[in-house]
Amino acid sequence: MVRIDGKTEVICIIGDPVEHSFSPAMHNAAFESIGLNCCYLPFRVESGKLPGAINGIRALNIRGANVTVPHKQAVIPLLDSIDEEAEFIRAVNTVKNDNGILKGYNTDGRGFMESLREAEIETRDRRILVLGAGGASRAVCYYLSQTASELFIHNRNRSRGLDLINDLKSLGGNVSLAEDLDVASQADILINATSLGLGPDDPLPIDPDLLSPGQTVCDLIYWETPLLVAARTRGCRTLNGLGMLLHQGVLAFRIWTGITPPVDLMRKVLREEVERKGRF
Numbered sequence: 001m002v003r004i005d006g007k008t009e010v011i012c013i014i015g016d017p018v019e020h021s022f023s024p025a026m027h028n029a030a031f032e033s034i035g036l037n038c039c040y041l042p043f044r045v046e047s048g049k050l051p052g053a054i055n056g057i058r059a060l061n062i063r064g065a066n067v068t069v070p071h072k073q074a075v076i077p078l079l080d081s082i083d084e085e086a087e088f089i090r091a092v093n094t095v096k097n098d099n100g101i102l103k104g105y106n107t108d109g110r111g112f113m114e115s116l117r118e119a120e121i122e123t124r125d126r127r128i129l130v131l132g133a134g135g136a137s138r139a140v141c142y143y144l145s146q147t148a149s150e151l152f153i154h155n156r157n158r159s160r161g162l163d164l165i166n167d168l169k170s171l172g173g174n175v176s177l178a179e180d181l182d183v184a185s186q187a188d189i190l191i192n193a194t195s196l197g198l199g200p201d202d203p204l205p206i207d208p209d210l211l212s213p214g215q216t217v218c219d220l221i222y223w224e225t226p227l228l229v230a231a232r233t234r235g236c237r238t239l240n241g242l243g244m245l246l247h248q249g250v251l252a253f254r255i256w257t258g259i260t261p262p263v264d265l266m267r268k269v270l271r272e273e274v275e276r277k278g279r280f
Contacts, residue, residue, distance in 0.1 A: 009038045010060070011256055014045045014053055015068035022222070022273040023066055026249055029269045030261040038063065038257070045071065054078040058100045064256035065095040066249075067104075072135055079104045088142055088167065091135040094252040107251035108139035108244065112220070114251075115243025121189070121216055123147040129154065129184055131205050132193035133164040136220050140193060145173030152187065154178035184210040190231075191218045197225035204230065211236055220244060223274055246270055 013023050019042065027040035045053040050071055057065055067075050072091035076082060079095065082104035086092045092104035116123060128148040130137055133155035145151050145168040153168075153175065155161035161177050168175040184190055184206060196205040197219060204227050211217065213235030219225045220241040228238040246267050253261040 003037070004039060005037070007037055009063045010041060011038055011064045011066075012041045012043050012057075012062055013066040013068060014043050014050075015071060016044055016046055018042045018044045018068065020277070021068065022245065022270055022277075023249060025273050026246070026266045026269050027253065027261075030253060030266050033262045033265050034259065036257065036259070047071070047074065050074055051078055054102070057095070057097055057102065061097070061100075063097055064252070065097075066252060067093050067095060076104060078102075085109065085142060088171075089135060089138045091138070093248065094255055096255050105252075105255055106139055107248040107255070108136065109142045110251055111246070111248030112140045112241075112244040113143045114247040115239070115241075116218075118243060118247075119239050121218075121237075121239065123189065125149045126188040127186055128152070128189045128191065129178060129187040130191045130193055131155075133157070133161045134193065137193035138164060138167075140191065140220070141168055141175075142171070144191075145171050145175055149174065151175045152178040152183050154181060154183070181206050181210055185212065187215065189216045189218065191220070192225075192227055193220050195221075197221045197227055202226075208234060222270075242270055242274065 013021055021042050024040050024042050031038045072093055075092050079102045082092055086104050086106040089106045091106055094105040094107050096103050123144055124147045126148055127150045128144055129152045130141055131154050133153055151173055153161050153165055165175050165177055192205050194205050196202045208230035211231055211234045216237045217231035218239045219228050222242045222245055224240055231238050250261055250263055
């Protein structure tokens, strides 16, 4: 158990809700394992109280923070600076406090790409379809657009999808809008970056009959969603978002501390948390 004393440094996660977060267990286990005198706490922060919470990070000398929904975009103007990646994604999930100067980062995209590398899923010269055009999609497409031979974006809000595509084209990628989901049959990799699958009664984000053996289907949601179950029955390789959660946390840990944490321990704790808390 993390020991608290007068020298303990605090790192936190702010969001609303935040009670479901797996991050405190993951990071506190890592702090304890390497003997780092830090603790990681969840703080539920309502939208109207976000400016006060950010001022509190400065005033209380909190070492760093994770930022989750609904604050990933709203936090940006409250910070002193953000890095290039967060600027493109238009969202921040990690904040570092350097003597009262707050800098924002987004580690989601790099975390996702590391989870693919770990699973030996190659994106270079692959045709990839991404469902959704929100913050999660922007994070992963920031990297996918630079490796895929073709990147298709499908979003229910067409104008938002086109907005993302125009931004991605500035990076030089071969990106186009998927007007319908029939393009799934052309894809080597399909990625669900929507929230469909978070709730027990959510519909599938795509008709499984559009999938075929040999394709890879990824879901950014942490557990085995109905989409992944349906994809496996059709002979697809599948990957959930637990690895992305792990590796974005590893990157955040390095930003805050300059230390590489015990990745295998963090992975073990995350799996235990999923089993303990369940899906919904």
